[in-house]
Amino acid sequence: MRQKEKLVVIGNGMTPGRMLEHLFELDPDAYEVTIFNAEPRVNYDRIMLSPVLSGEKKFEEIVIHGDGWYIERGIMLYKGHRIVEIDRVAKTVTADTGQTAPYDKLVIATGSSPFMIPVPGNDLAGVLTYRDLDDVNAMLLAAQARSRAVVIGGGLLGLEAAVGLKMQGMDVTVVHLMDTLMERQLDAAAGFLLRRELEARDINFVTGANTKAILGDKKVTGVELADGTVIDCSLVVMAVGIRPNTGLAKQAGLTVNRGIVADSGLTTSDPDILALGECVEVDGQCYGLVAPLYEMARIAASRLTGDASPSFAHTDTPTKLKVTGVDLFSLGEIADGDDRDEIVLRDAAAGIYKRLIIENNRIIGAVLYGDTTDGAWFNDLKKKQTDISDMRDTLIFGQAYQAGDAMDPLAAVAALPDDAEICGCNGVCKSKITGKITEQGLTTLDEVRAHTKASSSCGTCTGLVEQLMALSLGDAYNPDAVTPMCSCTSLGHSDVRRLIKAKQLKTIPAVMQTLEWQTSTGCAKCRPALNYYLIADWPDEYADDYQSRFINERVHANIQKDGTYSVVPRMWGGQTSSGQLRAIADVVDKYNIPAVKVTGGQRIDMLGITKEDLPAVWADLGKAGFVSGHAYAKGLRTVKTCVGTDWCRFGTQDSTGLGVRLEKFMWGSWTPAKVKLAVSGCPRNCSEATCKDVGVVCVDSGFEIHFAGAAGLDIKATEVLGLVKSEDQALEHIVALVQMYREQGHYLERIYKWARRVGYDEVRAQILDNDEKRKAYFDRFVFSQKFAQTDPWDERVSGKDKHEFVPMTAIKLEAAE
Amino acid sequence: MNANLPAWVQIGHLSDIPRQGARCISAGGVRIGIFRTADDEIHALEDKCPHRQGPLSQGIIHDGCVTCPLHNWVISLRSGEAQGADEGSVKTYPVRLDGETILLDLGSLR
Numbered sequence: 001m002r003q004k005e006k007l008v009v010i011g012n013g014m015t016p017g018r019m020l021e022h023l024f025e026l027d028p029d030a031y032e033v034t035i036f037n038a039e040p041r042v043n044y045d046r047i048m049l050s051p052v053l054s055g056e057k058k059f060e061e062i063v064i065h066g067d068g069w070y071i072e073r074g075i076m077l078y079k080g081h082r083i084v085e086i087d088r089v090a091k092t093v094t095a096d097t098g099q100t101a102p103y104d105k106l107v108i109a110t111g112s113s114p115f116m117i118p119v120p121g122n123d124l125a126g127v128l129t130y131r132d133l134d135d136v137n138a139m140l141l142a143a144q145a146r147s148r149a150v151v152i153g154g155g156l157l158g159l160e161a162a163v164g165l166k167m168q169g170m171d172v173t174v175v176h177l178m179d180t181l182m183e184r185q186l187d188a189a190a191g192f193l194l195r196r197e198l199e200a201r202d203i204n205f206v207t208g209a210n211t212k213a214i215l216g217d218k219k220v221t222g223v224e225l226a227d228g229t230v231i232d233c234s235l236v237v238m239a240v241g242i243r244p245n246t247g248l249a250k251q252a253g254l255t256v257n258r259g260i261v262a263d264s265g266l267t268t269s270d271p272d273i274l275a276l277g278e279c280v281e282v283d284g285q286c287y288g289l290v291a292p293l294y295e296m297a298r299i300a301a302s303r304l305t306g307d308a309s310p311s312f313a314h315t316d317t318p319t320k321l322k323v324t325g326v327d328l329f330s331l332g333e334i335a336d337g338d339d340r341d342e343i344v345l346r347d348a349a350a351g352i353y354k355r356l357i358i359e360n361n362r363i364i365g366a367v368l369y370g371d372t373t374d375g376a377w378f379n380d381l382k383k384k385q386t387d388i389s390d391m392r393d394t395l396i397f398g399q400a401y402q403a404g405d406a407m408d409p410l411a412a413v414a415a416l417p418d419d420a421e422i423c424g425c426n427g428v429c430k431s432k433i434t435g436k437i438t439e440q441g442l443t444t445l446d447e448v449r450a451h452t453k454a455s456s457s458c459g460t461c462t463g464l465v466e467q468l469m470a471l472s473l474g475d476a477y478n479p480d481a482v483t484p485m486c487s488c489t490s491l492g493h494s495d496v497r498r499l500i501k502a503k504q505l506k507t508i509p510a511v512m513q514t515l516e517w518q519t520s521t522g523c524a525k526c527r528p529a530l531n532y533y534l535i536a537d538w539p540d541e542y543a544d545d546y547q548s549r550f551i552n553e554r555v556h557a558n559i560q561k562d563g564t565y566s567v568v569p570r571m572w573g574g575q576t577s578s579g580q581l582r583a584i585a586d587v588v589d590k591y592n593i594p595a596v597k598v599t600g601g602q603r604i605d606m607l608g609i610t611k612e613d614l615p616a617v618w619a620d621l622g623k624a625g626f627v628s629g630h631a632y633a634k635g636l637r638t639v640k641t642c643v644g645t646d647w648c649r650f651g652t653q654d655s656t657g658l659g660v661r662l663e664k665f666m667w668g669s670w671t672p673a674k675v676k677l678a679v680s681g682c683p684r685n686c687s688e689a690t691c692k693d694v695g696v697v698c699v700d701s702g703f704e705i706h707f708a709g710a711a712g713l714d715i716k717a718t719e720v721l722g723l724v725k726s727e728d729q730a731l732e733h734i735v736a737l738v739q740m741y742r743e744q745g746h747y748l749e750r751i752y753k754w755a756r757r758v759g760y761d762e763v764r765a766q767i768l769d770n771d772e773k774r775k776a777y778f779d780r781f782v783f784s785q786k787f788a789q790t791d792p793w794d795e796r797v798s799g800k801d802k803h804e805f806v807p808m809t810a811i812k813l814e815a816a817e
Numbered sequence: 818m819n820a821n822l823p824a825w826v827q828i829g830h831l832s833d834i835p836r837q838g839a840r841c842i843s844a845g846g847v848r849i850g851i852f853r854t855a856d857d858e859i860h861a862l863e864d865k866c867p868h869r870q871g872p873l874s875q876g877i878i879h880d881g882c883v884t885c886p887l888h889n890w891v892i893s894l895r896s897g898e899a900q901g902a903d904e905g906s907v908k909t910y911p912v913r914l915d916g917e918t919i920l921l922d923l924g925s926l927r
Contacts, residue, residue, distance in 0.1 A: 519879070519880050520855065520880060521837065521855045521878075521879045521880055522879055523877075523879050523880070523884070524876070524877040524879065524884035524889065524891075527877060527879065528877070546835075547835055547836065547837040547838050547877070547878070548837075548877070550877070550886065551875040551876070551877075551886040555875075559872075559875060559886055559887070561869065561871075561887060563871065563872040563875075803833065803834070803835065803838075803840060807840065807841045807842060807843060808828060808829040808833055808834070808840040808841065808842050808851060809828050809829055809842050810842065810843045810844075811826060811828065811842065811843075811844045811845075811923070812845070813844065813845035813923065813926060
């Protein structure tokens, strides 16, 4: 196995992130990768910061690579370490924290930093830029004061910041140097329409205004313009442009111009150092839009894996404005010129303005306002330099009109050539999308995003992608369709749960008949789910249909790959005793059980037991006081604890006691998916309560209740429900929350996914703030436990379901002769 | 005794198996799953999924098929063929119901 080369990446933004994706696709074992990220976080989608600022999205939703992504690829990610020195002789890099790392190949992706106009007061508290998540958080904090904000800069970023702050309730004024907003992309007419649209949302504008000074002694109090007018405000957002971060490269002696100079293979003046993203300059051009940056990422990855064929070349990239509600598209040359003419279409009522800039019968530029569906087509015509003279008089109406027949919404996208680019960010053309849809049988937008990456970055091409799906799937594609429970029904989980209650359906055949199941007896997906929903809704009336349960829940043990089973007795709060350990040891010897393992849930697992031996094993364990640990159940699994005030010098409460009490109260309950709890005796959190379904962190003043954590497929810290004073209150809140989940969760939907679906605030409103609701949930849980809390092992030792554990017969072939 | 003459032998009663459930029998070193469908049809398959030899007798039974408990392959009880995109099949054994008694043809085992 060849020795892996060391690759160090400075910067963890979208471009290096995409490069690593390509690199691991091309050659996963080529490099041992280390990333230094000055920002203390993982790679997220910077384009989607605007919806976070306006409150439409949460940060988790715009993360591109979660922690798991790095771990799976063995990448070392240093968060919050800023590289301060590159030693090109020793080939090492050093961070401000003193951390150093050697490299065989180095990639500089330090991005760009917002440009601060050199006016007095630009360093006052309350003057922010709009570049990363810290800026957004600072702006959200400032916005809580609901006072006035001034945004300096009427370009793409400035307008998005203005709309975001407006939606957060601030009074916003945009100060712009030029007369036309976004003058680099829009002409005066489109600029006017955009301004009118944003003014209608009472954002104020001062154009042709030069900022002279920012006022205030320690905190900003206002902005003074060149003509003397003063706008008082408590927040200033500087969004006048960005500058490539070249300091580090310059200090390391690399050739630097406006950006770090790199050739068409993204290699700098040092053959072992590449540079990509906003910090780089190729043929005198710097780039800020995703499409060219992702192109650099693809090329850099090929170069790093020894393929020198792809090279980076400049292409005009259309700009799409994502100010919610305003569709804007701008491409190529838009200035007037004597050898240029134009075709303009205005529809005042519909607020539509389209302008095509033509030079000797070829499109060289386009501005679309209000209706941008034909952007992709015009871009395609421009790229191919198609002669438009014969379609000149219908050109402006868009592609669907060329044949002159009635406007079929899909005609436009159907007529697009196969290599027409649909998704600019990821360079995905039409045939790639339609091909993958038919090849892999994709039916939902998320599947198309996963398989082709189209519409997975900025999302403005989502409409086009959906049209392509409608084109390829016909009416099989229904965009707002609910994903059905399984192929036996078109109903989703929520509908089925609601109908079970509304129509008082109390058996599986009743559900299937009334809800018109398309199969006679359901399937392995819906039957276990229906069985759970009926138990949860009618605990006293519904008889558990064991044949509808997965084998583990039917036999109360975990099936292994060889058909043997594993048995995990319950150990309350993870506590055990010499007696219990001796009993386990005896059982292991008596039935010569091949494997004994300590589990992640603070219990002991015995593996490799034959099905026939199970009742006998349970009988012996039962004599030692053990009950089933439900390690197989979609139900309460474990309550991990630390020793708390019993022993620990830091303990603030009796965490073990509370853990045991919770487990004794909740064991035996069935839930939509497994539920794991933990109680930590102090904020050092030794029992990892903050990545459990429900956790408790004990503090001096009481019990901090946490929920919606995850530490399996996904890694997610919990949300805080609230602080309660007493153990009784902690128990009541936790039980009520789990009951709410029992009543609303979709089968196999863990608490963290359910909580995100219904909304963390909704859970707090019903459980923390609403006492009657909490009590009602608590009582319903207690009621259902009356029927659920019987030890399944003990039942089976005394003969229940004997048929499960005894083969029907054994016939000897010889005897039959 | 001629090997392929059917030799029906009793292996149990319908009531020994829960509806939409299965029981196993061992016959000459082979483990065979005896399956009872929702409408009381009886089928017999070797208790080894073609995919990874999982015990089909432990699976959930629906629409004349059983879903293997290990990796969710769906196997037809009648033909032993894997359904959907999966490829493979498992040996079936002739069984029949005589009133309440289940009979297996031993001839098929030689």
